[in-house]
Amino acid sequence: MNPPEPQTDASAPAPGPVAAVGAGPGDAGLLTLRGAQVLAEADVVFGLREPGPEMAKHREALLSHCKEGAEFVPAEECAGGADAEAVRRALGGARVVRLYSGDPVFGCRAEELAQACSAAGVEFELVPGLSSVTAVPAFAGVPMMPKGVGEVRVVNGKDESVDWERLAAELSGRDDASLAVMFPDAPDGDRPAGPGFDRLCKALVAGGHPGTTPVAVTRMGGTTEQTTVVSTLSRLVADLKAFDAKGHHATAPALFMMGPGVARQSELSWYESRPLFGWRVLVPRTKEQAAGLSGQLRDYGAVPEEVPTISVEPPRTPQQMERAVRGLVTGRYQWVAFTSVNAVRAVREKFEEYGLDARAFAGVKVAAVGEQTAARLREFGIEPDLAPPPDRQSGAGLVEVWPPYDAELDPIERVLLPRADIATETLSAGLADLGWEVDDVTAYRTVRAAPPPAPVREAIKGGAFDAVLFTSSSTVRNLVGIAGKPHNTTVIAVIGPETAKTAEEYGLRVDVVAPKTAVSALAEALSEYGARQRAEALAAGKPALKPSQKRRGRRRKTL
Secondary structure (H helix, E strand, O other): OOOOOOOOOOOOOOOOOEEEEEOEOOOHHHOOHHHHHHHHHOOEEEOOOOOOHHHHHHHHHHHOOOOOOOEEEOHHHHOOOHHHHHHHHHHOOOOEEEEEOEEOOEOOOHHHHHHHHHHHOOOEEEEOOOOHHHHHHHHHOOOOOOOOOOEEEEEEOOOOOOOHHHHHHHHOOOOOEEEEEEOOOOOEOOEOOOOOHHHHHHHHHHOOOOOOOEEEEEEOOOOOOOEEEEEEOOOHHHHHHHHHOOOOOOOOOEEEEEOHHHHHHHHHOOOOOOOOOOOEEEEOOOHHHHHHHHHHHHHOOOEEEEOOOEEEEOOOOOHHHHHHHHHHHHOOOOEEEEOOHHHHHHHHHHHHHOOOOHHHHOOOEEEEOOHHHHHHHHHOOOOOOEOOOOOOOOHHHHHHHOOOOOOOOOOOOEEEEEEEOOOOOHHHHHHHHOOOEEEEEEEEEEEEOOOOOHHHHHHHHHOOOOEEEEOOHHHHHHHHHHHOOOOOOOEEEEEHHHHHHHHHHOOOOOOEEEOOOOHHHHHHHHHHHHHHHHHHHHHOOOOOOOHHHOOOOOOOOOO
16 A cells, blocks of 8 residues: 655645544443543544444444534445555645454554555554453453463464464373463354364364363453353354254344363353343433433443434423413522423423522422423432332322421412423322422423334334333333334333323333433333343253244234
């Protein structure tokens, strides 16, 4: 490759730096602090090749570190010329980052980018990343250098000069060495060829290793599509075929591991043993609303996918909210009751519109329904004074603990209730029965969201989702309305008896009901369900299949 000539025009901008950043294998959390810092400063980011659908989410997570306006260039748009293009952008004054899977100089070829930068007079940096050689065994639960093992032989399977028979002979009879083969698999699309598992295993056996030697193969390491097959040299190829026949289609990239540590995989496996590992879970909320819930699901090993079922819009006439804000400032209310995150947002936005902040709530008592609602109030600088019991997070539950109006103790008898246009009258009627005057104000409107893209609708109806979480009756009605009923194999998890009743009315079998009205409790209940299903399958000697891998041809029956 001929690098671009250095800039000589005195009026040209000074060249920007180029950083080759190791992003680690699979999990975006493996990015180093230095890598995140460099991404945050970049003007242009060149992507890495993504072998599976999960890696698209990996890319999205990595790019979340970038500043607003940074340009992203997909790897496939500059195949064969990414290094030259990166240098060209840097010579134009841009700060450039090129991402590499794993470590940029361990199994990748960032040295070629560095050489191009050096030739063009462009400053460059090689930002280390976690290599698959060290990270993937940790995710798989295979110690590569346990006690008694003093050597780890690492081989690049794409290197055609490797003498596999000689390598096997050198390692034969050694209990103090482990072997890791990167890219051991046969060709996959445009990926370079490795030796292939059959040739690799036969070479190791021919070199003196018994056919009973334990080996392991981990594919898509560090992602929620990770699979680890533990076998022996003589059985590996057959076991991989049998494993793939069960519906496991992610075959690359792979890491082959051999050594004493393989025998400990079953006791040290932690990543693939998480209760919802690899489950594709539909969360019928916007990304903003679902942030905490989706994060919790990821901790359980799931792959959450947010699909909004409602759209929140301002009220058609703003006069009610304007009067309510003036009433708060002038002391018209003794209480304000917030029953949703959207109500908090609507009031806060109106406050900011008038240049007000939380100090306007001085002297006003605040009630909140739901953990998320209370959290949003605290972000606004308001600590709720009253909340329902943990197991009764609803308007009815708030009425149970609300004090009756007492003319001698309460200087003001009025309560502000900002809420959705379709909210029930339970709280308003309950407070009126307690002697309070209620200003029931429409703070926002909820309308049904647009249908999700066709692939998502087909995934919902076809059983590609392992579970769907319903946080309210409206989410049930709206999801069915915009996308259709979930497949019979999909696990249905709901908050509260009312949501369960609505789901059943729509012909859905409810599998999980959260013990309390909180999205965190719903995610926890689903994880417990997944853990039970996994334990029962393993106890029966069966594979722990995801719901989407079961009875794919059957549809959910209408009750």
